[in-house]
Each structure stands twice: as structure tokens, then as C-alpha cells.
Amino acid sequence: MLTRADLAKYPFLNEASDYIKELGISIDDIASPDFSPVLERAEKRLEEALSKGRVSNEFGNENAEILSFPVSNLILSLTGEERAQRRFALAEAKRAYELLRQESPEKLDYIARTTFGWKLNKIDAQPGKRFYDFGISLADYLRNSVHLKDPKWKLPNRILDHGLVYATREELARLLEEEVRTKIVDRSSRLSGEIPKPLLPKVERTRGLITKWLGVPSHYELPKVPSPEAMPPCVRHLIDNLAEGKNVQHMGRFTLASFLVNIGAGEEDIVKAFKPASDFSERMTRYQVEHIAGKRGGRTKYTCPMCTTLKTHGVCYKPDDICSTIRNPLSYYKSKARILTGKGPKREPS
Amino acid sequence: MNQAEQVIRQKFQQYYLDPKRQLDPPLNPSEREYGFLLFSGKFMVRHRSFKDPLSLLTAVRDLVPSHVYFSTAYYREPTAPMEEKGWTGADLVFDIDADHLNTPCKPDHDSWKCKACGTTGNGGAPKLCPKCKNDRLEEQTWLCDRCLQEAKEETAKLLEMLYTDLGIDNEATRLFFSGHRGYHVHVYSKQTSQLGEEERREIADYLLAQGLDPQLHELEETSVGGTKLAEGPLIGQPGWRGRIVAGIYDILGSEMDQIGLTSTQVHALKSWDREDLLRKPFWNSAKGVGISTWKTLVTKAVEKKSAKIDTVVTTDIHRLIRMSGTLNGHTGLLAMKVPEERLDEFDPFTEPLAFQGQMKVKVKESPGFRLGEERFGPYHDETVQLPSTAAMLLLCKHRAEPIA
Numbered sequence A: 001m002l003t004r005a006d007l008a009k010y011p012f013l014n015e016a017s018d019y020i021k022e023l024g025i026s027i028d029d030i031a032s033p034d035f036s037p038v039l040e041r042a043e044k045r046l047e048e049a050l051s052k053g054r055v056s057n058e059f060g061n062e063n064a065e066i067l068s069f070p071v072s073n074l075i076l077s078l079t080g081e082e083r084a085q086r087r088f089a090l091a092e093a094k095r096a097y098e099l100l101r102q103e104s105p106e107k108l109d110y111i112a113r114t115t116f117g118w119k120l121n122k123i124d125a126q127p128g129k130r131f132y133d134f135g136i137s138l139a140d141y142l143r144n145s146v147h148l149k150d151p152k153w154k155l156p157n158r159i160l161d162h163g164l165v166y167a168t169r170e171e172l173a174r175l176l177e178e179e180v181r182t183k184i185v186d187r188s189s190r191l192s193g194e195i196p197k198p199l200l201p202k203v204e205r206t207r208g209l210i211t212k213w214l215g216v217p218s219h220y221e222l223p224k225v226p227s228p229e230a231m232p233p234c235v236r237h238l239i240d241n242l243a244e245g246k247n248v249q250h251m252g253r254f255t256l257a258s259f260l261v262n263i264g265a266g267e268e269d270i271v272k273a274f275k276p277a278s279d280f281s282e283r284m285t286r287y288q289v290e291h292i293a294g295k296r297g298g299r300t301k302y303t304c305p306m307c308t309t310l311k312t313h314g315v316c317y318k319p320d321d322i323c324s325t326i327r328n329p330l331s332y333y334k335s336k337a338r339i340l341t342g343k344g345p346k347r348e349p350s
Numbered sequence B: 001m002n003q004a005e006q007v008i009r010q011k012f013q014q015y016y017l018d019p020k021r022q023l024d025p026p027l028n029p030s031e032r033e034y035g036f037l038l039f040s041g042k043f044m045v046r047h048r049s050f051k052d053p054l055s056l057l058t059a060v061r062d063l064v065p066s067h068v069y070f071s072t073a074y075y076r077e078p079t080a081p082m083e084e085k086g087w088t089g090a091d092l093v094f095d096i097d098a099d100h101l102n103t104p105c106k107p108d109h110d111s112w113k114c115k116a117c118g119t120t121g122n123g124g125a126p127k128l129c130p131k132c133k134n135d136r137l138e139e140q141t142w143l144c145d146r147c148l149q150e151a152k153e154e155t156a157k158l159l160e161m162l163y164t165d166l167g168i169d170n171e172a173t174r175l176f177f178s179g180h181r182g183y184h185v186h187v188y189s190k191q192t193s194q195l196g197e198e199e200r201r202e203i204a205d206y207l208l209a210q211g212l213d214p215q216l217h218e219l220e221e222t223s224v225g226g227t228k229l230a231e232g233p234l235i236g237q238p239g240w241r242g243r244i245v246a247g248i249y250d251i252l253g254s255e256m257d258q259i260g261l262t263s264t265q266v267h268a269l270k271s272w273d274r275e276d277l278l279r280k281p282f283w284n285s286a287k288g289v290g291i292s293t294w295k296t297l298v299t300k301a302v303e304k305k306s307a308k309i310d311t312v313v314t315t316d317i318h319r320l321i322r323m324s325g326t327l328n329g330h331t332g333l334l335a336m337k338v339p340e341e342r343l344d345e346f347d348p349f350t351e352p353l354a355f356q357g358q359m360k361v362k363v364k365e366s367p368g369f370r371l372g373e374e375r376f377g378p379y380h381d382e383t384v385q386l387p388s389t390a391a392m393l394l395l396c397k398h399r400a401e402p403i404a
């Protein structure tokens, strides 16, 4: 079904990995001069993805095109920079989308099934004005559509018929783009370890590119001075509740304390936040805060729980627009602070 | 434990100790977490797990909980603390409860009180106290025929959509009466068990038609040679498209005057045969009815056809949910399985009755109600001798005190 030209277009496919295995190339070969077109192309992929959020196609040398993809992925994983991995995955996925949307229904169907394990039917139905090539199984549809913001992807706005979501060819390609992005991210997060000698300079150079295009690593980007306006609704609610002397459950307390510790609030300020609580004990609170800050016990600094956990425990409170773009209250704080300081949110270009 | 709770617990204990008693444990019982709410101190025993139905029954006989729950989720280690349980999947569950329905009878049997300022009112509790804007509101609810009938209708709509739209096999669903004011539907299937919270939210939104935009279902106005023509979905089309049309059909048959149209529009719509709806250029068959009127009608149609599920229950993938075959501490009624084909005829005031004998109670205040063939109340500050099921309902609902 697939030719080598297809593998060059879609180097993330299972068939592409098999093809590379058959070539029997090992990491040491990378240093050989034969390999320089691959390395060059790998670096170009990275540079384009990081600088423009796009990757162009170079089908002149199919083997280089196929081989350079896992090499870029490897280099990027070795930098350990998640932001850059996400950006690269997005750029590669967009590149794939532009090609996928021009493919025949048969090829799309094949790729969706074999590489991504989708269940889908060729339906050729036209219930209104539009013609739908595919019915995609609900689970496969949802796994990808939940990332898409346009209302047309919302399930109530789709035709859902006996477990199949109707989709045009173009829409199928767009959903596959999401699948490609997730696959690349997963794949790069699984690679890690010692940096092989021949790649060392490439990894260093890529680190430089990342700093150049994406700025300093985001973990250290929290605003210097704690800024209450940037706190997410859940945290504000917790502070208000404590201030009113209401009882706050353990999960709520832990969230607030770990949040404040992580944004760099001073111990005195944190203790003060808990003071109005009906069952306040200064000694206990201080002890817990020090524990969370990593000054006691295991000496690991605790991070703030994820939003999903907070939703489960009823700590999440009136999530707003920013909430829908983040997964942890600390990221909320980061984005909001950026907006407030006028630096503007650094979003993935769309 | 107060006196009423002691009496309730005793009755519950007798019920569970019956040698013929069997519980109705969920599928894959050993991969679930169980939770028991105890009478003493309203304390929740969580993170328990059981290898088999018998050890579960033994625990229930031992603890005599007021409520018995199990996790909709499957875990590798059900007894570990939450973060370490190892989630492997969760049933897709739906909860339909009169609490979330807008039944006209609520002011007659429900009331609320603000814990902060003492304001009270009739009907379901508002989100915030209208006087002091506090959210600590206490509700006193009642079960009534009408509310449960509406819950049943919502459940029927839910099941229909699960089968025809979501394509869920009816072998994979189970329907339960909650023992209080509603019904639960559980879906057990490989595909749905892996869905995350956001995906489940989409499904909930679909069933509620939340965010449905008629334009995306091709309801639009086109202009042909200067004349405006409305176009839209047709009956028989799959999913919400056909359902929108069916909903409009229902509305035109009944409550057209109450839907906020002008009298000319109502007149225009009434002047033609409803059967026209099923014929082709349906959306243009009534003169003077333009796109904005159609949009209003679609909104009403969608409201009528959507299934009023509780989104929170469906999206929570770590939820504890009531186990069928156990007593509901809010009522003393049995939570029980209802075969789907029997939903229509199922009588929540007859089949879930669990106690025999008579009891004497002092009733503070109670609306009238029916259990089985018998009608009771309304009561007001009186001592009465009642069948145990009725007395237990009043005790569990805090409407009465036991008499030694």
C-alpha cells in the first residue's frame, strides 16, 4: 500500500520504523560521512520547527528524509526540553496534515488503521449539503477532537450515528494531525539516557537554538514577586474561604500551601494565610509549610496538584478561560502573570 | 448516633442479616474500590476491596452502613491511597436525578434553608442564597410520583440516544433505580472504559445538547433570486439532525403558545398541517416564519429532546456510585436493577420496598405520599402507626422521630 515516497512524507508511520530497522543502521554510523545528508536534514527539521513552527518538505533524498526524522527526535529528547519537543511535534504534525489532506480516502483509511489503530468505516453518506467519506468510531474521534477548540468539533455539533462520527476527508486529516502530534510527543518522552558521542555537538547546538527561539526554560519563568492578581480561581477561593474562617479540607490546604511555596511566597505570608482558619495551629502550619517546601522530612519540594486531581477533590472552583489552556494552577499563574506584565502569552503559533 | 439513626440502623441490620440476602455486586468486583458511609458520625470507610460477593456481604452485615458505594473505576490496587491506586479504566455512568429537573411540583414538596442567614424558600435550592449570597444551603427534598415519572422519561431519552447515536450495545448497559429520586445507567465496554474526563464531558454535552449550534447542523438562510429561503435538517437524518425535527414536530403539536412566538407566527405555524413537516422543503412550508423563529423553535426542540443527566457524575473518573441491592439511607428504599425493557412499567414506589411489619412514629411534617397501593399523609405533628416501609421513609427523610 505504501511506497518509499509515502514513508518520506510520513516518517512517523510504523512502516517507516520497520524500513529503518531493515536498513540495519546503528548510532555509530551517524558519524560516517555517508550520513551527513541525514544529519543536515535532521538539524534543519529542528531549526525550522523551533524558529517558525513549520517544517518544509525535501523529497529529493527520500532516505535522508525518512532517517532524519528519528534523528531529530533523538537529538531533541537528549536536550530534555519538553517545550521544544512539543513544538517540534506540532510542526511535524502540521507538515503531515498538509500532505494528508491531499491523500486518497483509501490511503487515509489505511494510515488511520495501521499506525493509529483506529476503527473507522467508509460511509460515503450525504445527509445534507456535505459529503462524508468516513464514520470514525466515537472513542477515536473524541481522543483527538477534545484538543480542538473550534465549535465544529464539539460532539453535539457532529453527526453521531450508531457510534460513528461522520467526517469529511479533510476533517479526518485534521484529526490525524492530532494523532501524529501525540505520537511524536510520546515517542520523544520515551527516549533518554547517555548522549552518544557523535551527537554531543548537535545536542549542544540544539540547546542553543531552543534558548534562542523559546527563551529560558519555563520552570524558572515564574514572576519574581508573588502577584495575587495572577492566582487561579481555585487558589483565590481557598484564600477567601480561610479568610472567612470557613473550614478547608486537607486537599485544599495542601494545594494552597504548595502553590504558595512554589510561587516563592515567604513562609510568614503563607502562615498568615492560614491564620484565620478556625482550627489554626501556628506550629502545625509552620511544620507543614516547611515540609512542603522541602526543608523537612524527605527534602523534596512538593509541587502543586494537577487540575484533574483538584477537580476530583472539589477544589477546582469556577474555572475560567485561562483554565482551559492549562493543567496545573502553577501554569495558570505563569500565563496570567505574563498577560498582566504585558509580555503576552507565549503560545504555540497556530 | 441519634435515636432515629439507631432505629434505622437496626432495621437495616435485620434486612442485611436475612440468610437469603444477596447483594448485586458490580462487574469485575475485585478491581474496584468500595466505600461505606456509616451511621456513626457520618464516617466514610473507603479504599476497601473484596475478592468475592460473600466477603462483601459479610462486611456490609458487619458495618451496617447507611449507604454502600463502589468505584466506577478499575484499579490495579484498589486499597492503595488515591494517587497510587493505578487507574486502569472506568465504567461510563449516567445519573438522572430529580434534583436536576425542573418539575412544577417541587415548591409543593421541597424547601431550602440558608445555613448562614436563615433565609428559607420553597422548591429546589438556588445556587446562592438570594439574601446573603452564601452557597451553604440546606435542602429538604421529597420523592413524588411526578418527579420520578419525569426522571423516568429523561432516562428513556438517555437510553435511546445511547443505543442509536452512541451505538452502545444494550448488552453492555445496566439500568438501576437509585432508591431515591432517580436512575443510574452504567455502560461497561472496552472502548468507553478508557475515555478520559474531557472525552466524557463531550459525551455529556452531546446528551444535553450543550453548545449545539443549529447552523452547524445546516440550519441556514439562503437567498434565491431575492427571496429568502430557510434550509435545515430533515426528519430521519441521524443524530441530532433528525431529533431536532422530531422535537419541533412535538412542540407544534402541543405547547406552541408558550414558546415566546408572536401571535402572527403562532398563527402561521398553526395554519398548516403538521404532516407537512415530514415532507421536503419543510423549513419553507410556513410563510412568514423566518430563520430567527426557526432558531427559537430549535432551541425548544433541543431542550425537549435532550437527556438531563448530571454532568459531574459522568465526567468524574474516580467516582463512587451506589451499589444495587443495598438500602439507600436517604429513604430506606432498595437501590435495584431495572431491566431496560421494564423501565416503563417499573414502579419505584412498590418494587424497592424492603421492610415488613409496623412501626409507630411521631411525624413532624410530611407531604402526602404513596407506597404500593396505599396512600399516606400529609401529616402534621402527629403520632401514627404505619407499615415499616412508610415509617422508615419518614425517619430517613428526617420527617419523623421514633417512638420507643
Ligand code: SF4
Residues within 6 Å of the ligand: A232, A233, A234, A235, A306, A307, A310, A311, A315, A316, A317, A318, A319, A320, A323, A324, A327, A328, A329, A332
Ligand atoms: S482549572 Fe485548575 S487552575 Fe483553574 S480553577 Fe480549576 S484547579 Fe484551579
Ligand SMILES: [Zn+2]
Residues within 6 Å of the ligand: B114, B115, B116, B117, B118, B119, B129, B130, B131, B132, B133, B134
Ligand atoms: Zn443566606
Ligand SMILES: [Zn+2]
Residues within 6 Å of the ligand: B103, B105, B106, B109, B143, B144, B145, B146, B147, B148
Ligand atoms: Zn415532585
